Amino acid sequence: MNLASPVQTAGGGRASAYFKRLMWPLIVLAALLIVNIAVTGFDFIVPSVHDGRLGGAFVNILRRSAPLLLIALGMTLVIATKGIDLSVGAVYAIGAAIACQYILNGDQSALGVVVTAVTLALAIAALIGAWNGAMVAYFGVQPIVATLILMIAGRGIAQLITGGQIPSVADDSPFVSIGRGAIATVPVPIIIGVAVFAALVLLTRTTALGMLLESVGGNPEASRLAGIRAKGITVLAYLIAGICAGLAGIIGAANLGSADANNGGLWIELDAILAVVIGGTTLLGGRFFLVGTTIGVAIIGTLEVTIINVGLSSQWQFTAKAIVVFIVAMLQSPEFRAWILRPFRTGRPGRTPAAHDPEKAPAK
């Protein structure tokens, strides 16, 4: 309800806004890490080196979270434009399907084939992203509806590509190292995740793209009248989200050595949206926080491990996620904060006073 928009006290621009939004996610992440360290010892957080590769529980979490991170980063940009991309899970499946299917049809161990396969998959993913963006920007379709189309149809397309099979790539193909390899002991997925994060931060914050995205998401009509190419920028955001989803699919498929059109990247769009929201970017668009999203992804990844570590069955995962969604939603709700803090505030009248005052003043 926007009836009352209290004027906030002046001061602090970007920096304090950043801190305010990131404080809660950081506390949650720290709490999760502390729980894990308490249960399993410091080995949880300290990386170890096995077979020339960084290992250890936390590094593994990061490695496994790379696809989610990529998708969540792309999703952040889309959400900043007041949009949402439900199709990323399907694009994940399509990206994985194209890459694996192309490699299977060629020489599996040839680097050239792998490079072509990855490029082809990314190009198609970009195309799908651009299509979503065009639906939103040029046809004026609500984002949730526009991307719902491919969310539903996308997995069908992925199955069409794989012919309903689950194509498996041989373990000695260079493709597999995208998911399982390491460069200078650092697992490749982590490198890709960090690289994409850095690239997007640079892309949005050293150029004016970030501000224009926030402007378009914050007020599309004002942005148009200010002469911003809002449509182009919106399409660009969806296109980036598409590429990120395709790349995530490739990493996922490379890690497994196969592409499962039905189950690959299932629910990942929901996890990604969750990560974005945890990270402090609201679904209403405008201000976005790539760092926050990254923390959100780390929270989701750590949560899954925490459940196992504290001795709960893996079925608890969904329930735990539900609790996280609930807590995040509550913490970000000003109404909830006001409600929960009310008993602690003295001298302020409540928000919901009795209908008519019970004590009637003497009439006349």
Added chain:
Amino acid sequence: MSSPTLTERPTRSTLFDGLSRYIPIGATVALLAAMYLGGIANYPNFDNPQLIPDLFIGNAGLLIVAVGMTFVILSGGIDLSVGSVMAFSTMACAWLTVEAGLPASIVVPAVLVFGVLSGAFTGAIIHYFNVQPFIATLAGLFLYRGLTLQISDHDMSIRDIDFFSWGMQRIEFGDPRDGGFSLPYISFIAFGVVILAFIVLHYTRFGRSVYAVGGSEQSALLMGLPVARTKVGVYAISGFCAALGGVVAAFYTKSANPLAGVGLELDAIAAVVVGGTLLTGGAGFVLGTVAGVMVMGMLTTIIAFQGNLSSWWARIVVGVLLLAFILLQRVLARSGEKRKG
């Protein structure tokens, strides 16, 4: 100045306006008819009188859930939790009767009450704490799927509970050889839900409030409409429908699958949109949703009859249909704006 009188005709012709509201639903019905006639022309046995009743039976659960979803979408919200709630209530029915040994006559009403309460809770969170429906019901999607898996991570049969054989008992309408057909009780549950939903939406204050809130929540609030009651109400109805869908699924499958209804929320939303309801809220019909569910069921049936088509084509075609309907709605909305000037 003597008392002036102001007369204004609608800027859009009422005829056009009246009709344009029915174009999407008309298109859906036409499509349904075309699919049916196409089926009859191409496949032997497609004209079996049992085909249409079977559509209702096979999709009774989806239909009930989609009716609940229609309320939520008309009010301008969305409910992602329906698939999980449905699976949870099937599982709860199974566990409470089989494992806990409670009589089904207590369990089923209890599950339905639970559906109402959980929906009302979600609605209350959405309204009072101003949480976006997408996020609040996302929590429900995770929560009830998690709880379902915690009850059991494998199928649980309820074949031994006599009560659940009630649902598939059939009533015959004429002799199948002379064009007759039969319907099980569960299809009457679905019919009942549809009729009740239609009456509530169009002929009660609550129903009109749903449209008003979907049109503009702010205005509805300032007009003094019970916005809180309406918003909590639509989610409670959706929760009830999802739970009822779960009970109907228990009748239909006689077992509880912890992964049942994954993605059902998408099918329900798709059915509502194909049925001509605007996802932004405020415009649409529950009978459109019925047509939307039928279109999706008919699609699956045709693919089954064709035989050599793989199941994923259904998904692709539903996507294409969604695209077509969404673009149709856009075109209508634009022409409406143009006429308004």
Added chain:
Amino acid sequence: MSDEPIVQMTGITKDFTGVRALDGVDFTLRPGEIHAIMGENGAGKSTLIKVLTGVHSPDAGRILLDGEPVRFNSPGHAQAGGIATVYQEVNLTENLSVAENLFAGREPRLGPFINFRAMRRRAKALLSDIGVDLNVAAPLSSYSIATQQLVAIARAVDIDAKVLILDEPTSSLDREEVAVLLRVMRSLADSGCAMVFISHFLDQVYEICDRMTVLRNGTLVGEWATADLPENELIGHMLGREVETLDALDRRRPHDRPAQSTPLVSAAGLGRKGAVAPFDLDIHEGEVIGLAGLLGSGRTETARLIAGADRHDTGTIAFDGRRIGGHSPRTAAARGIGFCPENRKTEGLVGDLTVAENMILAMQASRGWARAIPPARRSELVAEFIDKLDIRPANPDLPVRHLSGGNQQKVLLARWMLIEPRLLILDEPTRGIDVGAKADIQRLVAELSDAGMAVLFISAELDEVTRLSDRIAVLRDRELIDILHEESDMTTDRIVDTIVTRGSAE
């Protein structure tokens, strides 16, 4: 008429996180009177109304309704207590029919079901009572905003309100509709309903109101009978300073018309169906052109076509003598046309972004996203304009939504001044802002034009238009009917004459 007040508010205080919106305000409303609440924007008028109608709850003070203390916690609750409100923006639902909007929440019923036939019949009767004849089964969206406003009033009337609050109800109505409204108000008052009337239009206030309560900066200035308070004194009370500020804004010294130079912008037969009929208009450098006309006369639409905000479907527009194809806000900005739209909040500013970001938006847009303005240059420019336009608070990192209306308008002006436009289009730049900021903006327009910039200026306040303009284009019924250019024509009377005579001639 009883003198026993129906509403008595005493010592009402309301804070919004550190800002005191109302400070111990008293307000008394008697049955059968029409009572104006007057004040500048930010004086606390709307907060007072929102406290009375239960949108806000007061931090201190009490409200007596019919002598009994009440505390409403929602508009619905207040409505049930007999206080109905009609707001400036139509708060009805466009997707429902007229009849449904009139009776939403209290539809006539048969058992649990709505009796649509009875509802339509009653709706028809209700509307004809106030002199409006509509197809009540048609969706509200098929009627104009003005008609929707009348429907909202009819609804409030029918709720059997003891108190009817009209918050700027006339701002989107034309003259005839205002006459209908004022007549309805008078007859309601005669039947004993008490009314609170808020309007920027002083003539309407003086025509209809019995008493006035004046607020300033959240405090009560006083209460007067309308007859006892001449207009100039009222203005003095509202402003809290002597009227010299306004006097200082004498008519700007007119420009020497540039002799037959190529016009900067030349519109020929420019028009858009349903918005404005084809018109011709030349705008020269350094010239201030006023657009005058009643609300809905096509002023805004004319400005939007020239700005490229809307696409024209007839005619051509030329810039520097060269015809422009594919006119859009972006290409217009590239040519040096800046456009401050009528509605600052929804079309002008991005509320979440900071003052600095809002200022550089147009400049950045023209550079494209890839070439960010260097941070040092950016802070230098922003600081320069905050200083030049006296924007307060002078904090470039504050989200712009926290600024007052006048300062927001200045931020919007700064956005366009940054790109050094050759034509600045200002649609109601002084609406809803305090007099100080108003004067600043008028001065700025004069300065810019002296420096050679062309300005297209729209204002509902005709004296403002006459004071600033070199030429005045007069519009009526979505048609440009005349362009006044003689110095002697730059008067309010002349404009009104033009509108009236041209209107009756056809």
